[in-house]
Amino acid sequence: xxxxxxxxxxxxxxxxxxxxxxxxxxxxxxxxxxxxxxxxxxxxxxxxxxxxxxxxxxxxxxxxxxxxxxxxxxxxxxxxxxxxxxxxxxxxxxxxxxxxxxxxxxxxxxxxxxxxxxxxxxxxxxxxxxxxxxxxxxxxxxxxxxxxxxxxxxxxxxxxxxxxxxxxxxxxxxxxxxxxxxxxxxxxxxxxxxxxxxxxxxxxxxxxxxxxxxxxxxxxxxxxxxxxxxxxxxxxxxxxxxxxxxxxxxxxxxxxxxxxxxxxxxxxxxxxxxxxxxx
Amino acid sequence: xxxxxxxxxxxxxxxxxxxxxxxxxxxxxxxxxxxxxxxxxxxxxxxxxxxxxxxxxxxxxxxxxxxxxxxxxxxxxxxxxxxxxxxxxxxxxxxxxxxxxxxxxxxxxxxxxxxxxxxxxxxxxxxxxxxxxxxxxxxxxxxxxxxxxxxxxxxxxxxxxxxxxxxxxxxxxxxxxxxxxxxxxxxxxxxxxxxxxxxxxxxxxxxxxxxxxxxxxxxxxxxxxxxxxxxxxxxxxxxxxxxxxxxxxxxxxxxxxxxxxxxxxxxxxxxxxxxxxxxxxxxxxxxxxxxxxxxxxxxxxxx
Numbered sequence: 001x002x003x004x005x006x007x008x009x010x011x012x013x014x015x016x017x018x019x020x021x022x023x024x025x026x027x028x029x030x031x032x033x034x035x036x037x038x039x040x041x042x043x044x045x046x047x048x049x050x051x052x053x054x055x056x057x058x059x060x061x062x063x064x065x066x067x068x069x070x071x072x073x074x075x076x077x078x079x080x081x082x083x084x085x086x087x088x089x090x091x092x093x094x095x096x097x098x099x100x101x102x103x104x105x106x107x108x109x110x111x112x113x114x115x116x117x118x119x120x121x122x123x124x125x126x127x128x129x130x131x132x133x134x135x136x137x138x139x140x141x142x143x144x145x146x147x148x149x150x151x152x153x154x155x156x157x158x159x160x161x162x163x164x165x166x167x168x169x170x171x172x173x174x175x176x177x178x179x180x181x182x183x184x185x186x187x188x189x190x191x192x193x194x195x196x197x198x199x200x201x202x203x204x205x206x207x208x209x210x211x212x213x214x215x216x217x218x219x220x221x222x223x224x225x226x227x228x229x230x231x232x233x234x235x236x237x238x239x240x241x242x243x244x245x246x247x248x249x250x251x252x253x254x255x256x257x258x259x260x261x262x263x264x265x266x267x268x269x270x271x272x273x274x275x276x277x278x279x
Numbered sequence: 280x281x282x283x284x285x286x287x288x289x290x291x292x293x294x295x296x297x298x299x300x301x302x303x304x305x306x307x308x309x310x311x312x313x314x315x316x317x318x319x320x321x322x323x324x325x326x327x328x329x330x331x332x333x334x335x336x337x338x339x340x341x342x343x344x345x346x347x348x349x350x351x352x353x354x355x356x357x358x359x360x361x362x363x364x365x366x367x368x369x370x371x372x373x374x375x376x377x378x379x380x381x382x383x384x385x386x387x388x389x390x391x392x393x394x395x396x397x398x399x400x401x402x403x404x405x406x407x408x409x410x411x412x413x414x415x416x417x418x419x420x421x422x423x424x425x426x427x428x429x430x431x432x433x434x435x436x437x438x439x440x441x442x443x444x445x446x447x448x449x450x451x452x453x454x455x456x457x458x459x460x461x462x463x464x465x466x467x468x469x470x471x472x473x474x475x476x477x478x479x480x481x482x483x484x485x486x487x488x489x490x491x492x493x494x495x496x497x498x499x500x501x502x503x504x505x506x507x508x509x510x511x512x513x514x515x516x517x518x519x520x521x522x523x524x525x526x527x528x529x530x531x532x533x534x535x536x537x538x539x540x541x542x543x544x545x546x547x548x549x550x551x552x553x554x555x556x557x558x559x560x561x562x563x564x565x566x567x568x569x570x571x572x573x574x575x576x577x578x579x580x581x582x
Contacts, residue, residue, distance in 0.1 A: 011386055015397070018383060022400050022463060025415050026407075028427065032419060045430060091310035099296070100303040106311070113318040117520045117568060119544045120561035121317070123554060124324035147317035150310055179302050208408035210523035215549055225410040225523075237418060239425075249411050257406030264402055265471045268464055269509065 026250065032243035040239040055240035059231075059248070066245055069227035073207055073249075076223055079142045080206040081199055084149040089195065092157030093183060097169070107158075110151045118211050121147050126215055136218030144212050149202045156201065156267065160194025161187070197263040200256050207253055224249045322565075329558035336552045348559035358560065360535055361543040362567070368454060368539050369518040375458040376514055377507060380465025385495070387466075388473045398470075401463035409460065413527030416456045417443065421528075446536035449529050453537050456524055461517070465510045472506035473499070505579075512575045519568055540564045 032040050034051040059066050094100070095107055125144050126135070134140035164187065172182040188195070213223050228249060231242040257264065332344050352358050387397050404412070420426045421442040424433070433439050443449050476499070484494050520541050525531065531538035531546060538546070541564055548557025 015383075015386060015390070015393070019397065019400050021459065022404055024427070025412075025420055025459075026403050028419050029415050041425065043424060043430075045425075045427065087310040087313055090306035094303040094306040098299050098303040098306075100300040103303075106307065109311075110314065113314055115516075115565075115568060115572065116318055116322055117541060117544075117561060117564045118522070119520070119541050119548075120325050120558075120565055121321045123544075123548050123558050123561055124321040124328060125317075126549075127328070127554065128324070144317060146313050147321075150314055150317075154310060179298075204406060208406075208410070210408060210410040210526070211545070214526075225408050228411070228414055229527075232414070232418065237422075239418070242414070242418060246411050246415055250407055253406045253408070254403065257402045258399070261399065261402060264405070265467050268405065269468055269513070 026254075029243045029246045029250070032240060033247045035240050035243075037238065037240045040243065055244040056248075059241050059244045064230060066224055066227050066248070069222050069224040070248060072217075072221050073223040073225070075138055076141050076145070076213075076221070077203050077206040079138060080145040080149055081202045083142060084146060084153050084202050085195070085199060087146075088150055088153035088157055088198070089188070090183075092154045093161055093187060095154065096158045096161035097166075097187075110154050113147070114151050116147075118148070122212055122215050129216065135216055136220050138221055141212065141216050141221060144216065145206050145209060148209075149205060152205065153198050153202050156198045157191070157194060159266070160191045160197075164190045197260055197267060200260045200263075201267045204253050204256055325558050325561055328555055329562050331555040332553075333555035333558075334553050341555075344555070348556050351556065352559050352563060357535060357538075357543065358540075358563070361538050361540045362563075364450070364535075364537065365519060365539040365541070365567070367450070368457070368521070368537075369515055371454050372457045372461070372518050373511055373514045375454070376462045376465040377510060379458070379462050380510070381469050381503075381507070383462075383466050384469040384473055385499075387470060398467065401467055403463075404460045405464050405467075407460070409521070409523035410527050412456065412460050413524040416452070416459075417528045421452060443529050444533055446533055449533055449536050453525050453528055456528060457518065457521060460524065461514060465514065468510055469503065469506055472503055476502050508575070508579045512572065512579065515571060515575060516568065519564070519571065540567065 031047075033055050034053070035046070035049055036052055036054060039046050039049045061067075095103065095110075121144065129135050129140045129144075134143075168186055168190065169182055172186045173179075177185070207223075208225070209223075210225050213226050217223065217226050224245065228242065228245045231238045231245055260267065329348055330343060330345055331341065332347070333341050383397075387394055390397075418426065420428050423429050423439050423441060426442070429439055429442065440448060442452050480498055480502075481494065484498055489497070519539075521539065522541055522545065525537055525539065525542055526545075529537045531542045535543075540560065544557050544560035544564060547560055548554050551557075
């Protein structure tokens with residue numbers, strides 16, 4: 001009996017250690033963002049302190065405000081999401097529901113595009129965008145983000161489209177509705193949930209992207225993931241401010257992640273059953 | 280009479296099929312044009328630029344060089360080092376993720392309470408930007424004295440370490456950071472497939488007095504195999520092209536200690552501005568990726 005109790009206790013301890021390990025870096029950033037720079041630098045690290053919004057106030061409204069960068073991140077992510085969904089919904093519907101020659105190959109092609117390493121995409125694109133003056137522009141970044149958001153969105157949506165019963169479409173055709181009308185009026189409302197989940201993940205991936213952003217951003221368009229570098233330098237790190245920026249950069253994705261909690265496994269493994277995956 | 284009827288029916292069917300094809304083409308066109316423009320076109324352009332000397336800092340030396348970049352690459356020690364770093368980084372992070380993720384999934388599966396808490400906390404790391412994760416670890420976790428890891432090391436009597444300045448420690452650090460962020464992914468996927476396993480097989484095994492280890496080895500592991508292989512494939516692809524979480528933490532340093540092939544191609548192209556040679560490195564990375572995925576997919580098919 002004591003042996004069993006000991007085992008239960010050990011397992012409980014292990015699980016607590018892992019929970020803490022996963023939550024700690026995030027919680028610790030939140031705590032540090034509420035400190036003054038002096039409290040943040042204290043040694044040993046302070047767990048008890050008087051919380052203050054000072055760091056947030058500074059990074060949002062101070063001289064080196066990251067507000068424009070948050071706006072950049074938002075415009076890029078929303079823009080990518082809108083363009084991706086407009087292209088991915090029709091494509092996914094065709095791949096899931098229609099009969100045409102080369103369908104298998106088309107599906108394979110979408111998966112294969114994810115094999116290309118991002119650095120292999122950004123080198124040629126940098127040259128092209130430099131030539132047409134699209135470096136440091138929203139259209140340049142959003143265009144290149146389609147390279148990863150489209151395959152992902154198409155496959156995730158296909159899995160939702162496949163779940164709708166065929167009878168619904170047939171009934172609509174028999175009533176004389178056109179194909180486009182059927183898609184818009186009958187099918188799309190059926191996959192509203194799937195579309196919402198896809199929107200969440202596309203937004204999340206666009207918000208988190210870094211490699212393309214660091215190459216293509218400049219003084220006009222610089223997302224927050226790139227801009228946070230300004231708070232760390234060899235001479236001096238602005239600890240509380242860095243923590244505040246990190247928390248602001250994490251906030252939207254953590255909220256979305258918790259909201260889409262039930263769908264996260266599906267979102268993370270999409271396409272994997274049929275082939276590759278990315279991020 | 281009947282023949283005429285079937286002919287029209289067949290014609291009608293053909294017209295319908297043709298309409299369906301046209302409709303499909305119209306629906307697919309925008310997405311496929313965008314995909315070709317953003318993935319297929321860059322691939323060919325990349326192979327093309329890899330045949331040039333293209334130095335943005337010294338444009339007067341630029342020109343077609345054929346396969347020269349590739350012969351330079353084969354003799355480039357930094358390339359082989361980065362390939363080894365890539366393989367060490369990939370294999371160690373993937374193995375750690377799968378082993379820890381599976382162990383935790385088995386543990387949590389048996390929990391009567393608290394499963395929800397685990398699922399919730401596990402979401403935190405995977406939704407974060409690797410760039411932000413890297414930044415938090417570099418500062419609040421690993422900075423000498425100030426960082427929590429160093430604080431714990433000092434209190435454990437190990438003394439303050441230069442976590443990101445020492446080649447070996449830096450490599451361990453970037454491996455730990457990647458494992459920290461992505462183990463929850465393996466955990467969540469494996470927990471989900473554990474939950475979908477049929478209960479009655481375990482019932483039968485229990486009646487046969489199989490030990491816990493036997494049950495794991497003979498029932499759980501074979502049933503989980505597809506999920507495990509899928510996790511391995513997905514995580515390998517990601518680890519091979521990891522970028523932000525190394526770039527923000529060590530930048531590939533100290534020296535080239537944590538410079539995976541992906542990062543080398545980036546540094547060559549955008550820090551040293553040798554776009555042509557950087558392209559050749561990116562092509563090499565693509566070849567490595569294809570080779571490794573071919574092996575992994577063969578593994579998936581094998582029983």
